[in-house]
Amino acid sequence: MEILKLNGRNEDRSSSRGPQARPSLPFLPEFSSGEDLPEWLLEEILIRLPLSSVCRLRCVSQGWHLRLSHTFFRRRYVSLRAKFPPSWTLLYGYTRAVEDVPGSTRWDHRSIGNSAPPRFTVLPSLSSHGRVRFLGCSNGLLLCSQRWKELYYVYNPLTLQWLSLPRGFPWTEPTREGLITRLEGDELRSYKVVQVGQEPESPAELSVDVFSSETGLWTYYRFCSPQPDHFPKPFPYFRFARAVTVKETVYLPDYREGVLMAYSPYTSPDQLSIVRLPDHELGRLPEWFKLCDGFGEKLRYYTVSEAWEDPKLEVWELADPSNGGKWGLLHACRWVEIRPEDDCVDVSSLHRGFHPLCFHPSDPGIVYLWNVKCIASYDMKARSLGVFCELDGSFRGLSWDSVLPFELPNWPVSIPRYPEKEFPVHCN
Incomplete structure (x- = not known):
């Protein structure tokens, strides 16, 4: 791992059997009508x-x-x-108009917290915000933006609380964002939004912009790009996938280059770490067949490797990023060895029809894959594929970039308001 230095809960109501229709329970007291419960x-x-x-x-x-x-x-x-186990949902990364959301996938915050199984969910658009994209999540909160990322929001889908952030530095090139929250007990004390970008005119420099709820300011950091000898070409232009937050660190994977950028604004705001993805080779399958996602307090990596004709699925885990960025192989299986559990899961077809979406947040043996007909769950221990959610055809091209596993909190957190600043900009 390389460190980049800073640059710059029933009763029978039948009356035909009289007052003995409802037997008394010895462990509960009898209450008359209108009497308050103890x-x-x-x-x-x-x-x-x-x-x-x-x-x-x-x-x-x-x-x-x-x-x-x-x-x-x-x-x-x-x-x-x-x-x-915590309640969670596989959340579609974009809001839709209510009439365009199928009833089977429509989000209803009033049902949150019951024992219903997880499912694929879509949030309807709010008229005041229009179409919104979800960029990341942390401890029951969502980081989202409007179409061109002109304005960021922190959103609590349980309490329906929105909070817009002050405008920061305008970007002309694509950027990637992550959300980090800090809890004390069950209360949310603060959060930080991390935005990482790289201007094509200056590829030797990486820009990290951090918004802090404690100060109400955006702080800009500049880092030197990795040294050219780590890559086949000098100063590569990174195209980061969806950011993953594990503990208080944001990870941004670039599957094409085979690296992770790790940033911890609470503990090390002046350091940007680089972690190489395991067993990365040029000429392997495209980036849509790779996935870097969190599981508990660890980071996992899914990849389909080797040849198109006889591919192998592999799952790796990064237990301690600070310990040299070493990966351990958790699972390896050839695609021809996978057993289908449902008729609509055609494993005999080429693996190219299945793209990884996310890992199960609390079950270490499950990873979710997408194909045109359904979202499938792959059981690494049984080496089997089963249907997690059937699709109606309106969701095409799903990937790790258009869904995210959203874990619901055990208690509704409240988004702390940030101090209002006249000039919410600070450079470092």
Whole structure:
């Protein structure tokens, strides 16, 4: 790994059987009509409600808000949910008009927090924002922008809270962005937005722009590009894929060049690290057959390697980026050895019909792939492919660049407002 230095919860209601129709339960007391539930029983009910119901109840009155916002209740609620796998959805990277979103994939924030299985979800557009693209996520928040990235937003799809960021430096070339959040207990204390770009006129220099919610400022950093001897041509022009946030580090992969750029603005704002992707060779399959994504506090890499006629699927893991950037091979399987679980998954066809989308956020053995008919889940242990979500044909060309796994929080975070600055620009 090379470090780049800084440059510049039922009752029977039948009445035919009389009052004995509903047997009494020895562990629950009897309550007459209109009698209030005791506090302990009410709390036991509330901590078992879906998160979306808790959010709505907080809006009933000030008393309900205070009850459901109390630190003791929040800690019990979060502690109960921590015993179960987190809820998540595979989120389409663009909003659509409500009439254009199929009912089977439409997002409904009121259903968040129930035990429904994960699925492929699309967020309808909001009239005040138009079509929005999602660039990254962290701890239940989404980083998004309008079409030309003229304005960035931080969005909480659970509470429907939007916050626009001040305008930063205008870019004429494509850039990549990542979102990092810092929690203290269950409260969001701060966040940072990282924007990385490279002007074609000066390929020897990489630009990293960081917005901090603590200061309300954009800070600009400039780094020297990697040395020419690491690449087949001097000072390559990087084309980064979707950014991945692991812990408090943003990773930007360039599959063509076979590298990762790692940046940690909270701990090392003046360093930009380079990590080589494992077993990278020129002449392998195109970048759409590669995926770098997070799993817990680790980074994973999926690739389809070797020849088109007899390809092999490989999954690697980077346990400690600071330890020399060493990768470990977790899984390897030839495509002809994969067993289909559903009729619509045709493994006998060429592997080129399946593009990787993401890893399962909490199941270490699952990775999701896209083909024209469906989104499939590949079980690395069973070496089998099954249908995760059938598609209606309106979603074509899915890739790691157009979807992202969105993990829902155990408690609704509130986006902290940043200090308003007259001149929200700072260069470093």
